[in-house]
Amino acid sequence: DADVTQTPRNRITKTGKRIMLECSQTKGHDRMYWYRQDPGLGLRLIYYSFDVKDINKGEISDGYSVSRQAQAKFSLSLESAIPNQTALYFCAASTGPDEQFFGPGTRLTVL
Amino acid sequence: AQSVSQHNHHVILSEAASLELGCNYSYGGTVNLFWYVQYPGQHLQLLLKYFSGDPLVKGIKGFEAEFIKSKFSFNLRKPSVQWSDTAEYFCAVNPDSNYQLIWGAGTKLIIKP
Numbered sequence: 356d357a358d359v360t361q362t363p364r365n366r367i368t369k370t371g372k373r374i375m376l377e378c379s380q381t382k383g384h385d386r387m388y389w390y391r392q393d394p395g396l397g398l399r400l401i402y403y404s405f406d407v408k409d410i411n412k413g414e415i416s417d418g419y420s421v422s423r424q425a426q427a428k429f430s431l432s433l434e435s436a437i438p439n440q441t442a443l444y445f446c447a448a449s450t451g452p453d454e455q456f457f458g459p460g461t462r463l464t465v466l
Numbered sequence: 467a468q469s470v471s472q473h474n475h476h477v478i479l480s481e482a483a484s485l486e487l488g489c490n491y492s493y494g495g496t497v498n499l500f501w502y503v504q505y506p507g508q509h510l511q512l513l514l515k516y517f518s519g520d521p522l523v524k525g526i527k528g529f530e531a532e533f534i535k536s537k538f539s540f541n542l543r544k545p546s547v548q549w550s551d552t553a554e555y556f557c558a559v560n561p562d563s564n565y566q567l568i569w570g571a572g573t574k575l576i577i578k579p
Contacts, residue, residue: 388566395475397556397571398510413566445509452498452560455567457509 358382359458361446367464374433376461378446384456386449387429389413389421391442392460398445404429436465468493470559472570479547480578487542487573489557498560499540500567501531505553513555516540527551549579 359380368374378387389401400413402421410421418440420432429448433440441464447455473488491497501513514525521533531542540557557570 395571398569400566400569403566411566447510452562452565454500454512454515455510457511459509 358456359446359448361444361458361461363461364459365462367466368436369466370437372436372465374436374463376431376444376446376463378429378431378448378458380427380446380448380456382448382450382456383426384448384450385426386451387423388447388449388455389419389429389431390445390447391415391440392445393442401431401444433463433465436463438465441465468559468561468568470557470568470570472555472557472573474573475571476574476576478576478578481549482546485542485544485547485551485575487555487557487575489540489542489570491538491540491557491559491561491568493538493559493561493568495561499531499533500558500560501525501529501540501542502556502558503553504556504572510556513542547575547577549577551575552577 362377386405388403390398399415404410404423407423422430444461446458449455469492471490499516502510503513504510514523516523516533524530529544554572554574556572558567
């Protein structure tokens with residue numbers, strides 16, 4: 356079984372729409388993360404959560420919000436999508452500061 | 467601010483060549499260090515990590531990395547690359563166990579058959 360799953364895998368939407376990307380993990384990791392990946396820019400952290408009641412902004416949180424509904428679930432929302440949010444989004448999970456396990460990614464296109 | 471530098475953004479090698487990818491970080495204290503790999507169309511996965519102990523770390527698929535504290539470096543090496551090593555490689559540093567990872571920008575490695 357995959358450790359971290361993401362839905363949807365691909366999404367095309369229009370400017371101004373609200374979008375939610377979902378992430379689930381099955382191994383009981385305490386920490387979860389949302390990243391976006393753009394060509395040539397590497398991985399940039401959007402939000403991270405060290406436990407259910409702990410949510411922190413990352414490097415590029417503007418225009419995004421998150422919800423940690425349970426230890427296993429961490430969703431990312433774009434309240435009003437804009438074209439420069441077109442990117443590949445990865446969720447990851449870890450136990451403490453150890454290895455992060457990544458989901459398969461969501462390719463989001465905002466027209 | 468803490469940062470991680472990967473010196474080469476693109477590297478092209480022939481099969482059987484030796485590989486060294488540079489990674490330097492700016493944090494002066496105790497750090498945890500990681501190399502991740504992203505094969506084309508796939509998610510990131512761990513190659514190797516260093517927390518403490520022997521500064522020469524061996525990972526999967528014949529990769530190794532050496533932590534040199536005095537140089538703030540954690541370079542990735544492989545003595546003989548294969549076409550299947552074509553991927554993007556990311557160095558990451560955790561400067562504190564209560565902090566998130568700091569990522570390098572990545573190095574795209576292309577191996578010519």
